[in-house]
Amino acid sequence: MTKALPLLLVAGSLLLAGCGKTRDVLPPEAWQPAPAQAGTGAIDQAGTVPPPEPVRSTTLAGSQAALVEAAGSDTILFPFDSYGLDEKARQTLGAQAEWLGRNPEVRVSIEGHADERGTREYNLALGERRANAAKNFLAAQGVGTERMSIISYGAERPAVDGSNEEAWALNRRAVTLVVSGR
Amino acid sequence: MIRTFAALFLALIAVPAAAQLRIDITSGSQAAMPVAIPAFPTGAPVATPAGNTAELGRQVADIISNNLSGTGLFRPLPAGAFAAPTMNQVNAPPFGSFRTAAAQALVTGFVTANPDGTLTIGCTLYDVFSEEKLAAQGFTVTPAGWRRAAHKCSDIVYSRLTGESGYFDSRIVYVAESGPRTKRVKRLAVMDQDGANHRFLTSGASLVLMPRFSPVNETLSYMSFQNDRPRMWIYNMGTGQQQPVGDFDSMSFAGRFSPDGRTLVFSVTRAGNSDIHAYDVASRTTRRLTSGNSIDTSPSFSPDGRAIVFESDRGGSQQLYVMNADGSGAQRISFGEGRAGSPVWSPRGDLIAFTRIQGGKFRIAVIRPDGSGERLLTDSWQDEGPSWSPNGRVILFSRTERNGRSSLRSIDLTGRNDRRIPTPLEASDPAWGPLLR
Amino acid sequence: MTEGRALGIAAGLHLLLLVALSLGLAGAIAPESEPDVTPIEFLDVSDVATVTTPPKPSMEAAPQDPEPPAAAPEMPEAPPAPQVPSPPTPAKAAPDVAAQDAIAEAVAAAPARQPPSKAKPAATAGQNAALVDRSKPKAAAKPRETEDFEKTVEDAIPKQAKLSAIQAATLEQAIRAQIAPCWNPPIGGADVAEMTAVLRIRLNRDGTVAAPPEFVSQSGATAGNQAYARAFVETARRAVLRCAPLQLPADLFPYWREFELNFDPRLMT
Incomplete structure (x- = not known):
């Protein structure tokens, strides 16, 4: 058990990291202001949405x-x-x-x-x-x-x-x- | 006068000659006995938390009708065939009208509300032809418990007319199933024998299997995969208390209580093999009863507690064996074509119900404890897991159809009256509890 | 009173009875027999066949019974009824019917056909109108004879020769055919395979019970199965009460005014 615990923790943090990476959707409040500030009706630089970062799945060793x-x-x-x-x-x-x-x-x-x-x-x-x-x-x-x-x-x-x-x-x-x- | 004497004299001579005629009646009708069960009368209807007493009188009669017709032995006559007795007629019913309706027995009684809030439900059984009162009993119940009085009345009628004890005031525990087969959700559920008062006992978070009642109290044993540790548990329905059975590092399963409720027998696996163990509920100690490189499982005590029937593949295929309660003297009792599993000893002692596997079918069968008289009772794609009614007359089992749907069914041990037990979800692994006290 | 005269009276009485019965039966059974034919579940069919075989030659062998010829014309009415129980076991039904007809003719026991019509209530679930109808005709159909007449006939018959084997078989058959459909033996009980009960039956001339069936003896009862043993006897008693009045050959009344029935379900389990 003493050996397994750190391993579990490591596995757990890896898992969390993995989850964070795939969740690249911005929180709602980040893009809400954009339309409100658009005075001319044209979308300014601040309102553009960059393309999603590419994610490639990799087989983890030991998985x-x-x-x-x-x-x-x-x-x-x-x-x-x-x-x-x-x-x-x-x-x-x-x-x-x-x-x-x-x-x-x-x-x-x-x-x-x-x-x-x-x-x-x-x-x-x-x-x-x-x-x-x-x-x-x-x-x-x-x-x-x-x-x-x-x-x-x-x-x-x-x-x-x-x-x-x-x-x-x-x-x-x-x-x-x-x-x-x- | 002289003529009368002569006739009497002749009659005396004639009688002995005629009395020599003795006729064997070796056949009869297997049709259900027609019974009249009119609404139970009440005085002036009184409102109670369970409904007014007149309405309760109707419902009590309905429950009794439903119970009796469910046996296949009785045929309650339609209510329109006769007038329901009034309160004054309960002790002197107009038998003529029931005879005219071809009823052989009359079940009547009354429902009254007591000043203390309880209800008294009277129950009387008459033989319509001899006009004899066969049984009479009153029950005082809380408004919430009125159905039990109807079940007890059913038990009285059933046992008086058949000579066997009743089984209506009892419960069934089973596994309620939902979701796709690859991710089946299974929950323990309990209900009255007639499907009323249905309750789920577990949430479905853990896989649960094979619940069984203790014959003596409100305790269940079952198998749960909680924390990926498949093992036996004991659950007290009254207190909600639960405890694992023993402390094995391998799987324990297929538990069943002894007739006195003090011992639980079940299988424990070790290196791929399964052996039968006995667990003393009070001392929480375990004893191993079988050994060897075989699957020994599904143990079930005889009603006297002296023997155990179980299944084993020690002879090469799954078959039934009977051994002494201490594990000694195992004898094979099932032979013939195919395999035999999940045996359960009848509370009456005379038969063992089991699952017969042959010709690609799983069927419920009975066999005498000495291995003679095997009889198949059902014929379907997959019937398994028999469980006896408390009086040893009816067998509950689960049926899986080819499309994967599973349901509970019951059948009379004569092989008649195969009927579905309605459940809110799909269902399996039924176990009949003891008569309630 | 000479024997010849007694026989004559007996014969005359039989004719009367037959006419009365056939009229009564025609009215009582005909309208309702049709719907009841199919659903009956009825086990005595096979039994009837085995017991019946011996009496078959009875037509020739019963010379002292004068009425068969007289009865014959009346018979056509009745045959449909015995077929009632046959549907569940069609294979066995045909010989039975033939056998039963033979008997019927021999004894002029037209009444023996009543039992099938009685069995039907047990099978037709919920047919409540039919049930109600059924029970009435029985009472109405009963022929009433004067007491004096009865006595005369009764006095005469015991002087005859003992009941012949054929007559006995025929009478047994008639009784069995009427009682069995009314008996709901408690099959499935733990001790049913061991149990039998004997009751003494006393009947009036019109076939009604003269006294409640009397318990004679029982086998298979033990300290452990008292409730079952009691229920068992009650099913037998109920069978008799339910089937009464029995319709039996009046000329043999001295032989059926009192007899014993041995209820034995062992062949049924």
Whole structure:
């Protein structure tokens, strides 16, 4: 906790800075006087509005976007009623592990999900198993278990709305989420 | 005179011969029993905070009619079929008119306002054919509580005519749902068994699941994702007090109270597996009941508190098992095609309701505790999460349709009378509470 | 009084009764039978079939019963009624109707057709006018016989041979067909699979109950299910009161003036 606190503060200030930058709309009172002073009806220099400053988004190191960029995806999918990792899932997790190795300050939460075709209790348990399977794989690749937490949402938070095989396939998943970084 | 004697003599001879005739009646009508429930009379109508007594008399009769017709066992006759008894007729109703209307039973009573501001609601049940008074009971209630008197009267009628205890003076807790499926808002809500007095208990800020009543008091258990920490909570509806159950660093879920309300059983996950634990509410201590590399969940006590039914995939797929309350001697009871989950032991003890998953369908089914006599009760896309009425006669469950809409439904354990329980929003995870005191 | 004379009187009485009944029934049932046909839910249909098979040959086998020939012309009126219960189980209905007709002719028990018309109130929800109509004709349709006449006939019959197997089966069938539709057994109770109740029924000659049904015995009642056991007996008692007056062959009155009914729902669960 003592270590996490400063990190959190840093992350928080970054976030605030980011927010301030994008909010380049002037406060209302700054442009209100302009029309009132226009005696001739022509807009004088003070009333002109400069074009907005350009903003280009940048992937921050240690962010969720950086993870996705490096690993190809933050999500792995599972077959029906299974928590086994297929080749594709292993590849994705392997890349995630590599990235986590390069970003040792990052902590992640792994969310496990199930499709809607199970009882509520069983789905919660199954989601937990999926998250745990991903965590175990990452741990085997050298990611410290103290950097990972897991949580199951069962079928409560589908990625896709729909009651068909395609939607269920996308909803049977484990998602690696960056919870703290730089 | 002699002739009379002769006839009597002959009759005596004839009787024994005829009495040998014994006929088995092995079939009957399953049609609902016609019942007359006219407006309850009052003296001169008196204004009360709940409305005037004449109007209340009508509403009490309506509530009783609604309760009884909802069972599928009774058919309240339309009010026009007979004249409502007057105050003077409550103790000597004109049975002829009710017989003419083909009513088999008559429910009547009265509503009077007392000087102290309370109401007295009388409730009398008659057998229309034998003209016998089968039950009579009065209830004194506050004006705010008049509906409970109507429910209690319904319970008396129901239990006297069926021989089973009633279930109308009871509540249902469930999860109210709103918003898109990917960002569903779920709130705890409680209402009377007939949908009246609906109240939301939580704001929806945290995901909540599987609320369950304690069988003995105004306490609920439920699972909440508050602070991203999915775990069991106990909530006292009377005091508003809430406390987390135990202190686990992993998920705890699927809780259910023991019949005496002293123990809460639920699952705790550990490294991907789920084991059943028992939590002593008073001492706040926890004991683990199952172990192994399997998903053991959905525990539910037998009404005598000696056994627990639960689901486990220890045999390869989700199936039902019964074990002793201390966790020993687990025996599988569900076999056959498909999977079986979310078992709940009937308060009557004779059956276990559960969710049968087979052929791409989720259906409510019942099975005897020894694993025999499995019967499917519903047939739909996704029915799950059964909960018994306090008398073990009716099963509440949630139904999700293919379009994702979910609602509460109930069904008689005979498999008849599948009906929707109206709720203001979409709904799931219903749990029936005990009879109120 | 000779046996021949008694039989003659009996036969004459039957004719009278039949005429009275068919008139009464025609008036009472015809107008309302139509709308009630469909919605009835009624379980005894299959039961009727099984029990009925033996009496089928009764036409030939009942030589001592003089009225079948006389009754035959009257029959066409009645057949539609037995079909009333059939809709819920169409597969089984056809044989039943045939069987029931055979009996009907054999016994001239035109009245046995009454029960279906009685069953309908239970099924037609909210049809209150029909319900009200229904109960009146029963009383009106009852034929009134003089006391003396009754006694004479009654005196005569016990001297006859014992109730034949066919007559017994036929009578049982007629009673069963009338009681079962009126019985709402408490299916779904925890102990229903174990429970039966026997009641003694005493009827007047006009089929009305002479005394409240008397409790004889009950199986399956335990200390734990008293309320259910009581309710169970009451459903049986109510079935009898609700279906009375029963319409049964007058010549067999000595055999049905008192009998026992064993209410056994185990096959229904």
